[in-house]
Amino acid sequence: MSTRVLICDDSKIARKQLTRVLPADWDIDVEYAEHGEEALDKLSASAFDILFLDLNMPVKDGYETLEALQSFDSSPAVIVVSGDVQPKAIQRVKEMGAVAFHKKPASAEELRALLLSLGLFSVQGADHSYGQQSALIEQATAAEQFTLNECLQEISNIAMGRAASVLADMLNVFIKLPVPRVNILEVSELQMALEYSVKDDSCSAVSQGFVGSGIAFETLLIFSDSSFPDMAKLLSMTETIDSVVEVELLMDVSSVLVGPFIDAFGKQLNIDFSHSHPALFAQHAKVADLVNIKKAKWKRTLVVEIVYEVENYQISCDLMMLFTEDSVSELENLLSYLVEED
Template sequence: MSTRVLICDDSKLARKQLARVLPTDWDVEVEFAEHGQDALDILSSSAFDLLFLDLNMPVKDGYETLEALQSFEQAPAVIVVSGDVQPKAIQRVKDMGAIAFHKKPASSEELRSLLLSLGLMTDSDDKESKPTVAAPTAAEQFTLNDCLQEVSNIAMGRAASVLAEMLNVFIKLPVPTVNILEVGELQMALDYSVKDDSCSAVSQGFVGSGIAFETLLIFSDSSFPDMAKLLGVTEDITRELETELLMDVSSILVGPFMAAIGKQLNIDFSHSHPMLLGQHVKIADLINVKKATWKRTLAVEIVYEVENYQISCDLMLLFTEDSVPTLENLLSFLVEEDE
């Protein structure tokens, strides 16, 4: 009898990647859910044996889904598959009932080993059987935004894990947003994310394999006291100390993030030195500094928040318009590798 498997992830690319690496000798029927609420609706009307669950999703995230499943009379076994590899995230999902955690992107060998260790499949399964996967629809075609969002999601989790381990905190992670923005739209997006009247920002340029972009890390000025506390700074917070804190946190977040992006795209990016773009300024002032460069850009935005602390920072990747065709081509190869 086939094992019924539900893959829940808001990323079309992630759903496809996971379905592709399921063991070919595992007799399963696979269906998909686009977010936690979608999965709960499906599970309410039909029984499944196993749920592969992402964490960072809209509508209902993985944590909310796990909590809701605790009231189900016949809940499936849950394996969380996520780019959020913070030790505290892994422990939380296990405390909430998940039987295992697997980092994104999953490989066929690692996944097979995990399933065997959990007793969810055996080597005696029919070697000729193949997973039965729901046929793709037109909506399952991948766009540049879909692919870049998932690549950024994985990189976001790697960077958060480094910061979380260093500071012994839990980083709340969002779903990355990807949009092509005119400079006025970029200012509106930043105004919405940065709620304070003033902020400070660090920028850094990256280039490699025909792709050029800038990272922009924006801190709400209200974050500085708690940032100093977490980094063990006891002296008075001067402008010089603020600059040092900005550069330290920028290095911690941007370095691992770019390493993870480069690994997924198979690119070694060259980079400039980080630069203080503005200190205690309004978003409009930041935009004015770079208005000529940012006329039209492909923007990836991630808002990091530290749980139980008043710390929020907005990481943006701003790709030049000329880089978009090359990036689209590279990401299409990433999709084809899973065919």
């Protein structure tokens, strides 16, 4: 009898990648859900043996899904597969009933070993013919088409989790992670996006340039000015928070968030990005002022946006990657190649 598997992830790329690394000699019936609410509807309608569950999703995320499953009379074995590798995230999902955690992107060897260790897959019961089931899965996933935004979002999602883990370890906190937003924006749209994300009237920002393999972009890390007192507290800074201390805090957090993010981002693309030194972009400025400073340069740009929040603290920062127009075609070529290789 086939093992019924449900893969829940908002990313089509992640669903494809995970499907293709499942054991090829495993007799399974695979279905998909794009978010937790859809997964719960499928689980309510029929029984599944295993649920592979992402954490950062719209509508209903992985934590909310695990919480809802606790009220089910019968629920599948849940394996969380996520780019959020914070130790506290792993601990939380296991406390909420997940039998295991596996970081993205999953590898065939590691996933096979995990399934064997959990007793969810056995070599004795496997179909060693690598037959019809494997071929059907391959055919279904090969038919998927992916946009630049979808590819960039999934790569950014994994990089975001790596950076958050570094900051969480440094501050001994839990970082709340969103679904990265990817869009090509005009200047006016970019200003609206910033105004939506940066809630305070006043903010400060650090910028840094990166280039490699024909791809160039600028990172902009924007802090709400109300974040400074709690950030200083977490970093055990006792001196008075003046403009000099604020710049020090900005640079410290920027190096921790941006460095690991770009490192993880570049590794997925097989690019070692060269970079400029981080520079103070603005201090105690309005969002409109941030855009006006480089309005000529940012006429129309591909933007990746991630809003990091620290749980139980009034700390919020917005990380943006702003790609040059010439980089878009290079990214499309590179990402399409990577998707074909999955």
